[in-house]
Amino acid sequence: MPKLDEKVQDLYDQVVARNPGEVEFHQAVREVFDSLGPVLAKHPHYAEAEVIARLCEPERQIIFRVPWTDDAGRVRINRGFRVEFNSALGPFKGGLRFHPSVYLGVVKFLGFEQIFKNALTGLPIGGGKGGSDFDPKGRSDAEVMRFCQSFMTELYRHIGEYTDVPAGDTGVGGREIGYLFGQYKRITNRYESGVLTGKGLAWGGSQVRTEATGYGVVFFVLEMLAAKGEALDGKRVVVSGSGNVAVHAIEKAQQLGGRVIACSDSSGYVVDDAGIDLELLKDVKGGRRGRIADYARERGSARVVTAGNIWDVPTDVAIPCATQNELNGTDAERLIANGCRVVAEGANMPCTPEAIRALTGAGVGFAPGKAANAGGVATSALEMQQNASRDSWTFDHTERRLSVIMRSIHDTCLTTADEYGRPGDYVVGANIAGFTHVADAMLALGVV
Known part of the structure; x- marks a missing residue:
């Protein structure tokens, strides 16, 4: 593997040492760090303010027990996660993944990626991710409902439309979002439709979100x-x-x-x-x-x-x-x-x-x-916008918005890659554009 720029090699070593065994997270951090040498050479104030080190440390990591009962009456125990990674641009935003492979390292890799993905959309959303090692495959609707209700009984205290807005990911579709939202509404006694995205069209969802x-x-x-x-x-x-x-x-x-x-x-x-x-x-x-x-x-x-x-x-x-x-x-x-x-x-x-x-x-x-693949979270942000204004857009209007956002992300990647001497390199363009957007916001907000 090529050696990192010396400006970030020490920091990467620290990330690996502080997060042992989380190989997916290490890989995601490394992929971004590979692009940052030219940025730090051009803008040394990012290094002086320790912005990169702060970016690699989540604002909050939540791990909790999820007990539930299967259809045979047997008590089952899973582990739930929510990593609220960075809120410099807006409330934490990112999906929930229900899959046996989920552990803290996977959730942190997804949350770290989400910071830059969300920044590239140009919309006011921060980065986060969550999930559980629960496997919905082969489970009845009743079992999935009981699991989701138990999961939300803990998660509800950490989320909100101005705090953290989960959505779906692998293993979490419309069925799961419905059960999660129902339990949130029951516990809080509020119809806070902006707290989850990926909802059904009949109860606050957005056209095109599924697609x-x-x-x-x-x-x-x-x-x-x-x-x-x-x-x-x-x-x-x-x-x-x-x-x-x-x-x-x-x-x-x-x-x-x-x-x-x-x-x-x-x-x-x-x-x-x-x-x-x-x-x-x-x-x-x-x-x-x-x-x-x-x-x-x-x-x-x-x-x-x-x-x-x-x-x-x-x-x-x-x-x-x-x-x-x-x-x-x-x-x-x-x-x-x-x-x-x-x-x-x-x-x-x-x-x-x-x-x-x-x-x-x-x-x-x-x-x-x-x-x-930023189109999913971009349309989630459009769903949040519709929820906030108590509005509902047509499929064609929302798809046009999505198309414009994806074209803008593409052009931003190419323009940024050109600026830093790597024409046509979408990886460098995406990493640097996402990083600088978040880093500038972090500096503006002070050491928080």
Whole structure:
């Protein structure tokens, strides 16, 4: 791994020592630190004020017990987390993840990324993240409800529309947000609709919120291709995953002329040379909660593959939407060899550092998640805006707002990369633009 600029190497070593075993958090910090040398050379006052050290230390870390009872009457115990990382720009904002892999290091990595992602949107929201090692997969609605109610019974005292505004993430969709909001309303005796985003349209939610992350990453891809003098129309697209982000990335890519030929889940991937049948995929994965093999069995043009991985499929555009570190250096080399033009992260940190170095070194356009998948949190902020004004916008109006925000993020990344001598480097552009926005706000607020 390349050595860090000497101005931040000592600080990175301190972060690792202060947060032992939290490898995902170390990786997220390292990825940002890789970009900061030129910033500190140009603006030494950031180092003098210890802004970077302050950024790496969450304002608050909350860990709590979540007891609940399953359908057999057995008492279960999970662990809940909320890391309120930075509120210099606004209330903490970030999702809740319910998955067995969740522990403090994962939540801190997600929260740290969220600081810069939220800053890039240009909207007044700080960064935070939370979740639990609870697995909703295979649980009944009643079990999920009892867990969510227990989780919120502790979390409610730490959140609020001017304090901390959670949303959904992996394992937390409309069902879970509904149960969480219901318990918050019951405990507080307030209909504070701005306290959670991702709500149902009938009770304070926003149009396009469900689609926003997937749509947003495709809007970003459009801008990346336009910067190369190309269009999405007719290009092959591979999308990993088949959850909410992946499905809506597929949907928007198809609407804009892309030919999506592969998607996946944890059991394997399908290749469909005729193009993914979106309605069938939605029915299998969303309606029936089935596996990707069920899609292949019902779709004559598709074949399911359990060996290798989805990045073996030749494509022009790759959009990893499954989980962190799913695309490694070897995968990146295959994408390069097969002529891939653009990779945009739909998930949070799905590409390893080795993959990023390979892609950028080969001239493949690479957009980090903090820029490319910011559409979800941007539309959450638009939901907060509608809640605050007791208003409701149309789908078309909200989608246009999302498109403008994603174009602005793209242009900010390129402009910043140019300013610091790294033209076309979206990673450097996103990291520096997000950092300077937050750092300037922190300095303005004093040592707090």
